[in-house]
Amino acid sequence: MGLILAVVNQKGGVGKTTTSVNLAAFLAIRGKRVILLDLDPQANASSGLGIDKKKEDNKNTYSLLIDKTSLKDCLQPTSVRNLQVCAGTIDLAGAEIELAPLDQREHCLKNALKGFTDPYDYLIIDCPPSLGLLTLNALSAAQALLIPIQAEYYALEGVTQLMETYHTVKQTINPELEIFGVVLTMFDGRTQLANQVEQDVRSYFGEKTFKTVIPRNVRLSEAPSYGQPISVYDRRSKGAEAYLKLSREVLKRTKQW
Amino acid sequence: MGLILAVVNQKGGVGKTTTSVNLAAFLAIRGKRVILLDLDPQANASSGLGIDKKKEDNKNTYSLLIDKTSLKDCLQPTSVRNLQVCAGTIDLAGAEIELAPLDQREHCLKNALKGFTDPYDYLIIDCPPSLGLLTLNALSAAQALLIPIQAEYYALEGVTQLMETYHTVKQTINPELEIFGVVLTMFDGRTQLANQVEQDVRSYFGEKTFKTVIPRNVRLSEAPSYGQPISVYDRRSKGAEAYLKLSREVLKRTKQW
Numbered sequence: 453m454g455l456i457l458a459v460v461n462q463k464g465g466v467g468k469t470t471t472s473v474n475l476a477a478f479l480a481i482r483g484k485r486v487i488l489l490d491l492d493p494q495a496n497a498s499s500g501l502g503i504d505k506k507k508e509d510n511k512n513t514y515s516l517l518i519d520k521t522s523l524k525d526c527l528q529p530t531s532v533r534n535l536q537v538c539a540g541t542i543d544l545a546g547a548e549i550e551l552a553p554l555d556q557r558e559h560c561l562k563n564a565l566k567g568f569t570d571p572y573d574y575l576i577i578d579c580p581p582s583l584g585l586l587t588l589n590a591l592s593a594a595q596a597l598l599i600p601i602q603a604e605y606y607a608l609e610g611v612t613q614l615m616e617t618y619h620t621v622k623q624t625i626n627p628e629l630e631i632f633g634v635v636l637t638m639f640d641g642r643t644q645l646a647n648q649v650e651q652d653v654r655s656y657f658g659e660k661t662f663k664t665v666i667p668r669n670v671r672l673s674e675a676p677s678y679g680q681p682i683s684v685y686d687r688r689s690k691g692a693e694a695y696l697k698l699s700r701e702v703l704k705r706t707k708q709w
Numbered sequence: 710m711g712l713i714l715a716v717v718n719q720k721g722g723v724g725k726t727t728t729s730v731n732l733a734a735f736l737a738i739r740g741k742r743v744i745l746l747d748l749d750p751q752a753n754a755s756s757g758l759g760i761d762k763k764k765e766d767n768k769n770t771y772s773l774l775i776d777k778t779s780l781k782d783c784l785q786p787t788s789v790r791n792l793q794v795c796a797g798t799i800d801l802a803g804a805e806i807e808l809a810p811l812d813q814r815e816h817c818l819k820n821a822l823k824g825f826t827d828p829y830d831y832l833i834i835d836c837p838p839s840l841g842l843l844t845l846n847a848l849s850a851a852q853a854l855l856i857p858i859q860a861e862y863y864a865l866e867g868v869t870q871l872m873e874t875y876h877t878v879k880q881t882i883n884p885e886l887e888i889f890g891v892v893l894t895m896f897d898g899r900t901q902l903a904n905q906v907e908q909d910v911r912s913y914f915g916e917k918t919f920k921t922v923i924p925r926n927v928r929l930s931e932a933p934s935y936g937q938p939i940s941v942y943d944r945r946s947k948g949a950e951a952y953l954k955l956s957r958e959v960l961k962r963t964k965q966w
């Protein structure tokens with residue numbers, strides 16, 4: 453079976469979606485079968501891959517979690533071969549309140565994925581900016597975490613909370629959960645702050661920190677307005693080069709996993 | 710009584726905290742009595758104002774919402790005269806699940822503020838990046854919304870969801886709720902994307918859009934690591950000038966409110 457990776461950080465705007473979408477695209481280009489599961493009510497990963505959210509009849513992550521639709525029926529193709537998406541939806545905002553009274557409230561996603569038997573290499577979950585029930589469902593379903601950290605102070609400050617939650621989840625709902633890797637995003641090497649944050653992150657996470665650092669690159673923020681990953685929008689940009697390099701590191705690390 | 714402003718946008722990392730902290734500071738410098746209420750479990754606004762979150766015995770927004778401590782007992786002074794903070798805490802992450810079963814679950818904050826009789830000019834609520842129960846409490850307690858919008862595509866896309874929530878709240882839990890203003894943040898005039906987003910925001914929100922645009926300025930992201938608002942950290946920076954200008958527009962608009 454494939455590797456289920458939750459892309460998570462409760463700090464907002466650190467590059468979770470940008471990392472999910474572009475890493476998924478480059479892994480798929482290398483021939484890996486990739487599923488991107490958009491667990492965020494904002495559904496940014498879905499629009500970043502050109503999914504039309506207005507098509508009412510399409511099944512999505514809400515159908516998977518609450519209506520118990522099979523994952524197979526929720527998947528949609530994208531402009532990238534080997535990459536399918538389970539789209540996000542605003543309805544997920546209500547899912548947290550609907551899940552709250554259930555016995556297995558943290559395990560709904562894990563249970564929903566159990567029935568899926570099609571082969572895949574990676575299932576990447578893009579999480580919302582919170583540590584609420586949706587993210588807890590991702591932490592329960594995933595085998596490993598991919599943590600984007602923006603090279604800024606508030607983002608660094610949030611790491612402690614994230615680690616506390618990781619340890620709690622590991623002791624309670626998912627003992628197998630590991631940290632797959634940490635990636636620095638929106639890095640502007642000209643600022644002292646970014647260099648300081650990089651130093652702090654590498655000393656805290658050691659080998660878990662990917663060598664690849666994602667630079668701040670306006671092409672990455674333009675691509676979603678065309679519904680395209682960076683591999684399609686501007687393959688020669690610094691942003692694309694960085695995510696290609698990251699995908700190579702991810703492939704290497706998966707072999708040793 | 711003063712104006713209760715909720716600084717809200719479910720999109721993460723758009724500058725809610727940076728706007729709350731620095732606007733509050735410049736309003737206080739002008740002699741206004743300002744309270745900053747940190748409703749985010751990340752508690753970034755609190756650390757951005759130098760509040761020591763480790764001091765266990767201090768009351769905070771969780772005490773206010775769940776333990777029914779009076780707001781007066783939850784307020785702490787800051788390095789800026791006339792500015793007090795009701796600090797955020799990680800415990801707020803659990804508050805959403807604790808509030809969910811309550812009858813008045815959206816009105817807990819509104820009810821908690823009712824008992825506060827000390828005079829103030831502005832009560833600014835920094836919201837988390839979601840439209841869950843904590844943010845709904847802010848939308849119920851506030852008279853008006855201040856909406857920061859990052860000059861990026863995903864942030865623009867999220868505006869529709871925010872407006873849907875605003876209209877629902879206005880029809881159900883708070884008919885008085887108005888849009889006080891919309892401010893563009895992290896604006897880099899050299900990019901076409903930023904200029905496009907500005908055009909879209911001004912045509913969508915018209916007069917509600919502040920003339921002041923907050924530029925991307927690294928000094929704004931350095932200041933929180935010293936626990937200082939930009940008025941203290943680097944009063945001459947472009948970021949400080951922009952938030953000073955914004956505070957002037959806010960004062961003018963309050964007179965006509």
Ligand SMILES: Nc1ncnc2c1ncn2[C@@H]1O[C@H](COP(=O)(O)OP(=O)(O)OP(=O)(O)O)[C@@H](O)[C@H]1O
Nearest residue numbers: 464465466467468469470581638668669673721861
């Ligand atoms: N390396 C980069 N260079 C420039 N812009 C970037 C980069 N990475 C992300 N962005 C832009 O920054 C903004 C925040 O990124 P993104 O939305 O991916 O973060 P997120 O963590 O998924 O946010 P949220 O917490 O709201 O889910 C987006 O507008 C995105 O296009």
Ligand SMILES: Nc1ncnc2c1ncn2[C@@H]1O[C@H](COP(=O)(O)OP(=O)(O)OP(=O)(O)O)[C@@H](O)[C@H]1O
Nearest residue numbers: 464604721722723724725726727838895925926930
């Ligand atoms: N105008 C600006 N120029 C440069 N950096 C900025 C600016 N405004 C905010 N920042 C930085 O960008 C990051 C995101 O801003 P901030 O944390 O204020 O957003 P937020 O909307 O409060 O995020 P969250 O959704 O996590 O609450 C922070 O690291 C902040 O220091």
Ligand SMILES: [Mg+2]
Nearest residue numbers: 468469492496
């Ligand atoms: Mg996202």
Ligand SMILES: [Mg+2]
Nearest residue numbers: 725726749753
């Ligand atoms: Mg914030």
